[in-house]
Amino acid sequence: MNSLLKLNEVNTHINQFHILQGVSLEIPIHQVTVLLGRNGAGKTTTLRTIMGLTPASKGQVLWQEKDITALPTYKIAQLGIGFVPEDQGIxxxxxxxxxxxxxxxxxxxxxxxxxxxxxxxxxxxxxxxxxxxxxxxxxxxxxxxxxxxxxxxxNTLLLIDEPSKGLAPIMVHALIEAIQEIKSKTTILLVEQNFYMASRVGETFYILDDGKTVYQGNIKELVENENLKRKHLGIYKKTV
Amino acid sequence: MEQIFVLTLNGLATGMLIFLIAAGLSLIFGLMDVLNFSHGALSMWGAYVGLWIYTGLDQFWLQKLSGFNTSPWYPMVNILDFFVGILGGMLVGALLGWLVEKYMIRPVYGNHVQQILITMGVMLVLSEAIKLFWGSNLIAAPVPLMLDGSWQIGSLVVIKYRLTIIIIGLIVLGALYWLMQKTKIGLYVRAGVQNKEMVQTLGINVRKVFTLVFILGTSLAALGGMLMGPFMNQVYPSMGIEKQLLAFIVVVIGGMGSIFGSAVAGMIVGISEAFMLYFIPDAALAVNVLLMAFVLLIKPSGLFGERG
Structure with missing residues (x-):
């Protein structure tokens, strides 16, 4: 796989808490990779670790095969990584x-x-x-x-953290359309709780659980896999 | 009426001096989250070094050229010496600011208790060092000859040096406004005051901006200190620390990180102090502290600040 960014067994501590306990993932170029998982699984911390805002205590973050784990945030950004935080950071x-x-x-x-x-x-x-x-x-x-x-x-890669959070459904639809257009020009790593949005824009996915990557694959497979959705994302199929 | 005019002019001049000290303090506080207790001492170093250069140069010309004090050129050379003194004081303020930021504050970013302890330590060391170099007695700080005296406009008396301070303060305010509103560095600072983490994620080296702001802040404080000497006709080792208290009040009233807020609050505090010192001298400081408490009650982030 032609990957832009790679995380090898990344561990991150915040104070005494061991948040990421071995996250490994690869972001393929020109695709939208979605990071899924329940609340507290470590999705936001993964993005913050990539940006150097919450540096990794163990493991490696590789950007085009170059180790950027210890780089300061502004240098990581200068490599061509854009960050859209959960609170938008405007x-x-x-x-x-x-x-x-x-x-x-x-x-x-x-x-x-x-x-x-x-x-x-x-x-x-x-x-x-x-x-x-x-x-x-x-x-x-x-x-x-x-x-x-x-x-x-x-920027060659955009890290986008829960863009649909707190937005009205009409805005979510507008965002989906926007991201679908933007993805033609750049690579995206998207953290998203809204599975509908994730499935509409994503191509590949990783599921995080308790600070570890537990599953990965093609988003189309995940849409069909009710068992996986129920087990890791708490999504149940409507029976009515 | 004349008395009110004189007191207002005096208050505006005092306010401008406090603004010069408070502007840097406010930016350092707002952007870097650093409570810099050494700011007043750095301002005092500006005052002493500036005065030393100014009077030293003046003495040099008087000794070198006999009868020069009666020459029509002397007042011009004298005021030039004064401005060289200002530049020298600001340079020393900037240099000391750079050293303090790099070696004292940088290792303790994010730790307020350590910052307070360290900057208080720096304040004590800088104050004692003043005594070591210049002694602990008052030193006379003469007003430059061209700025000495006053103009009579009708029944109003305008003291030249006070008006000069107000004009310099306005020029500095204008320059800071231009820097903050029209340049990229200013944009980084304004954004950094609001969210410094985000600024870094946009590829900007916030640490470098911190250092620049610290140097700018301490050189402005040095300018304020240098101008304050002739305003009070003297300098003494505790003057910076005394004015620092007023500067902190100004920062709280104006709002952290707001240059305009510091200017407005500086005027309020300066005018209040001038009037109170005339009518009820014992209550001068108390009124300013009460003013600060009142602003904290109605708007905790200060009149023009956004951060609480």
Missing amino acids: FPLLTVAENIKIAIQDENDKQTQENLEWILNIFPDLKIAWKRPAGHLSGGQKQMLSIARAFINN
Whole structure:
């Protein structure tokens, strides 16, 4: 498999808690890989460990075969990894334009300008709210801004943490469409509790349980596998 | 009426001086989450070094050129010496700030108790070092000749040096506004005050921004200290620590990380102090502390701050 990012037996501690206890996964290039699991399984910590925000205490994070486990966060980001955290991480007092501008590493780069135009066409709400403080946006618009900001810099990989959380169903549908468009241009590692969304955008998946990867495969297989969904994700088939 | 004008001018000048010290403190507090108790001592070092350069250069010219003190060029050279002193004081403030951030504060980021203990230690060492170099007595700080005296506008008396302080304060405020609103570094700082973790995930070296902000903050504090000497006509080893208390009040009232908030709060505290010192001198500090308590009650994040 042609993988962009690889995690080898990654262990992460937060204070005295042993959160990741051997996470191994590979992110294939130009695909959407979904990280699934129950609450507390270690999905968010996996993304934070990749970004160096909660560094691994054991194991390796490899980016295009290069060990990046001990790199500081800003250097990991400079490699071309964009991060959309669970709380969106927008700067509420900055305008939408400033939230985007801060992420741009080279303002004269033609590709970045094209990316900006392209992503604003996908999220036209951001164009309308361009000069408004980001704190005034709705939850869905904040999510759009966060994804746009992570995408803008020609990033090769986007780590997106629960984008559908707290959003109205109509917004979830809009996000699904947006991610389906964005995935044509970049690789995505998506953490998602909403199985409907995960199954609509994902291609491969990993299931985490108690800080370990316990299952992996093609998302289409998972959609069909009621036993696996029930056992690891707590999803039961409607019988009515 | 004249008295109110004089007190207001005095209050604005005091407010600008406190703003210069508080602006850096506020940014360091807001962005780096560091409670820097050595800030006042760094400002005092700016005052002493600046004054030493200013008076030293002045003496040098007077000794070198006999009768120079009666020359029409002397006031111009004298004010030039004063501005060289300001630059020297700011450079020393920046250098000391860099050393304190790199060797004292960097190892204890995120640990407030250790930060307080270490920066208090630095404050004591810097204060004692002042006594070692310049002694513990008051040292006269003359106002530059061109800025000495006052203008009479109708029945109003405008003291030149106080007006100069207000103008310098406004220039600094304008420069800080430009830096914060119009440059990429300013954007990083404003974003960092809100969410520094996220700034790192965008590929920005926040540590470098921290160091720059610390250096900027301490050089501004040094500028405030240097301007304060001639304002009080003297410098003394505990002056920085005394003004630090007012700077902390200003930061709390204005809001952490807000330059504009520091400027407004500096004016409020300065004017309040000027009036109280005139009418009820014993209650001057108490009124400012009460003002801070009142703001904390109605808006815990300060008038222009977002973080509580």
